[in-house]
Amino acid sequence: MNVRAGGGEEWVRRFHPACERPHRLVCLPHAGGASSFFFPFSAALAPRVDVLAIQYPGRQDRRHERLRTTIGELAEETYRALRPWADRPLALFGHSMGAVIAFEVARMLERDGTPPLGLIVSGRRPPDAQRTERVHLLGDEGLLNEIRKLSGTDPGVLADEEVLRMVVPAIRADYRAVETYRYxxxxxxxxxxxxxxxxxxxxxxxxxxxxxxxWKAFSSGPFSFRSFPGDHFYLTPQRDRVVRAILEDLAGFATALTA
Structure with missing residues (x-):
């Protein structure tokens, strides 16, 4: 792991530095997820892409920190952590909850005059889609059943009571953030x-x-769309195809920047 001094060390993880690359890809994980979810993607993209993965508070080595319960908080603090890394153009990739956080961070970057190279969103309805779910209000077992349905968590983790006690608060906080978000x-x-x-x-x-x-209605820039076999966490079994899609997108973003 490599982080840069003053560069949001607690938020930004850099597993496979590619310092000579002309731009960076910032990856934002799903609800209940951690930066380590993107380790295999970072490995597959290195050294062609300098990948930064965001680590939200309340999980893994940040498990003792205060949980954030709104998308606004998560986006604002992610944006601040990324500013020292904006000496090169930043592309943003967010999956599920990470998609809406990435969207809000992209808006902040555009407002401050350092627009992102591009935005890649995955596994998420558009920002103005009203959510009717109230998963964050369920008891622990109801919350975990929801996680099991989406197949995004290692079954071994869900069977380990000690681990569950550590991860449930972060999952609940993330679901609250997503379910109370309003564009x-x-x-x-x-x-x-x-x-x-x-x-x-x-x-x-x-x-x-x-x-x-x-989602096309949310940007006036070039738009692309791809679907893959699989469910909410199609990224894992389709990793090779997703990596190719990301590389194609980054090349297209760079072309649009110089056009």
Missing amino acids: RPHGAGPALGCPLSVLTGEGDPRVTVEQART
Whole structure:
């Protein structure tokens, strides 16, 4: 792991530094997820891409820190942690909860005059889709049943009572953040001007292919869409194809930047 002094050490993880690359890819994990989820992607992309993975508070080595329970807090603190890394263009990749955090961070970057190279969102309905779920209000067993349905957590973790006691509060806080999030437009027109790419699993129980396509309305920049076999966590079995898609997107983002 490598982090840069003054560069949001607690938030930003750099597993496979590629210092000579002209831009960086920032990966933001799902609800209950950690930066380590992206370790295999970082390894597969290195040394072609300098990957930064975000570590939210309340998990792994940050498990004793205060949990954040709103998307606004998570996005603002992620944005601040990334500012020292913005000496090169940043592309953002977010999966599920990470997608909406990445979207809000992209808006912040555009507002401060350092727009992202591009935004890749995965496994998430568009920002204005109203959520009716209240998973964060369920008891522990109900919350864990929801996690099991999405197949995003190692079954061994869910069977370990000691580990469960550590991870349930973070999962609940993340679900609260996602389920209470409300998109707030700033003026008329699309929210972003950067290139936007959408990835989704064809069998995702939380977002249909048609819903995923409606992300197009949220940027005036170039748009691309890809669907993959699999459910909400299609990324794991489809890792090779997702890595190729990311590389294609980054190349397209760079071309759009110089056009």
